[in-house]
Each structure stands twice: as C-alpha cells, then as structure tokens.
Amino acid sequence: MDTIKENLATINARLVHAAKRAGRDPREIKLVAVSKKIGRDRIQAAIDCGQLSFGENYIQEARDKIPTLAKNLSWHFIGHLQSNKARFAAELFDVIETVDSLKLATALNKHLTDLRKNLSILIQINIGGEHQKSGVPPAEAEKLLRVINRLPMLQVTGLMAMPPFFSDPESVRPYFRQLRQTAEELTVKKLFGPYSRPELSMGMSGDFEVAIEEGATIIRIGTAIFGPRN
Numbered sequence: 029m030d031t032i033k034e035n036l037a038t039i040n041a042r043l044v045h046a047a048k049r050a051g052r053d054p055r056e057i058k059l060v061a062v063s064k065k066i067g068r069d070r071i072q073a074a075i076d077c078g079q080l081s082f083g084e085n086y087i088q089e090a091r092d093k094i095p096t097l098a099k100n101l102s103w104h105f106i107g108h109l110q111s112n113k114a115r116f117a118a119e120l121f122d123v124i125e126t127v128d129s130l131k132l133a134t135a136l137n138k139h140l141t142d143l144r145k146n147l148s149i150l151i152q153i154n155i156g157g158e159h160q161k162s163g164v165p166p167a168e169a170e171k172l173l174r175v176i177n178r179l180p181m182l183q184v185t186g187l188m189a190m191p192p193f194f195s196d197p198e199s200v201r202p203y204f205r206q207l208r209q210t211a212e213e214l215t216v217k218k219l220f221g222p223y224s225r226p227e228l229s230m231g232m233s234g235d236f237e238v239a240i241e242e243g244a245t246i247i248r249i250g251t252a253i254f255g256p257r258n
C-alpha cells in the first residue's frame with residue numbers, strides 16, 4: 029500500500045512538471061486512477077492518499093465495487109459500453125468517456141431521464157483508425173455531436189481517445205495532436221455548447237507526459253499507480 033502512495037506522489041510530480049514544461053496550469057489536468065481489476069482495499073489506499081477520481085472499464089465490476097466505496101468520489105467509465113448496460117452506467121458513473129454512437133447516447137438519455145440525472149460524456153474518437161478499437165473516426169465526430177447535442181440529459185464536454193500502442197511515447201504525439209485539433213475544429217463550430225475549452229482525455233501510464241504537452245485535461249493512469257494487473 030505504501031507503493032501506491034509513492035506512485036501517486038511520483039505521478040503527480042511528473043504531471044506538474046510536464047504541465048510547467050508546456051506552459052500550462054497543472055490544476056487544469058485531472059488524474060483519473062484506472063482501477064479496473066484492482067480490489068477495493070487498494071482503491072481505498074489510493075483514496076486515503078487523497079485520490080478522488082477513478083476509472084473503470086467493466087460494468088459488473090463497477091456494480092460490485094462502487095457502492096462499497098465513499099460517496100464523494102468521481103467515477104469515469106472508460107471501457108466499451110453496450111447499450112443494454114446503459115442503465116447501470118447511467119446510475120453508477122459521473123462521466124462516461126466512451127460514447128461513440130447515437131444508439132448508446134439515446135439509451136443513456138432515456139435512463140438518465142428516469143433517474144432525473146444530468147451526465148457529462150465524452151465522445152470516443154478512433155484516432156488511429158484501428159478496426160479493433162471503439163470510437164468514431166474523426167471525420168464523423170461532428171455529425172454524431174450534432175445529434176447527441178439534442179439529447180437533454182447529456183452534456184458533451186470533450187473527446188477521449190486511445191491511440192495505437194507504441195513503446196516510444198514520442199511516436200504517440202501525432203495522435204494526441206490530432207485529437208486536440210479535432211476538438212479545436214468542433215469548438216469553433218460551437219459543438220461543445222458552453223464549453224470553450226473542451227476536455228481532452230488522452231494519455232496513460234506510458235505516455236501521459238507527452239499527452240499533457242499536447243493538451244490533455246484528463247489522463248488515465250492504471251499500472252503506474254497500482255502496478256501490473258493480472
């Protein structure tokens with residue numbers, strides 16, 4: 029558990045350093061601790077160190093864990109979400125980062141209406157054009173955003189992406205940059221409503237400093253906080 033404390037301190041220091049290098053305010057970058065496959069004791073250890081935002085990938089796992097933890101946490105759903113699980117996601121999460129279809133958005137909006145709950149969502153972009161990954165191609169983001177913006181319970185606050193994997197983080201930089209440019213184009217068209225500076229969720233354990241240099245406002249870190257998952 030001490031390593032979780034040390035890891036969080038290291039990540040936060042690297043976050044601040046990367047932000048300063050890029051001339052950014054570190055406070056505009058949110059660290060989401062990715063707790064998929066991590067038991068509640070280790071999540072609690074992170075909470076005890078002051079970490080309050082967490083990311084989960086699997087609905088069943090989230091249903092088992094989230095209700096047993098403190099109520100003041102912010103939970104981000106970052107996995108692939110099927111419309112038939114939208115009700116649980118709408119109930120459990122504060123942000124859903126992986127909306128990539130009108131069908132899913134419509135299902136979320138319906139359950140949120142029943143719950144009388146507004147929800148922030150991000151549109152997941154398939155930035156590398158990889159057919160095995162979820163997300164809409166950058167060129168289709170505008171069309172999707174225009175229809176989702178008509179759904180009253182959803183606020184689209186930005187974009188999320190998982191670029192192709194490279195062992196050298198510098199190789200990921202062009203993808204991060206492309207996500208930022210996509211967000212800028214959509215912002216000019218006023219597609220994020222009142223948000224003139226949309227969220228950019230990009231960067232994981234191996235490449236988050238490059239992501240911060242390219243404008244990330246949310247980084248999603250698992251392994252570098254909790255160690256390897258089995």
Ligand SMILES: *Cc1c(COP(=O)(O)O)cnc(C)c1O
Nearest residue numbers: 062106232233248249250251252
């Ligand atoms: C698992 C996961 C992460 C965290 O990855 P690490 O390399 O362990 O930091 C981030 N984003 C998504 C979408 C994930 O599924």
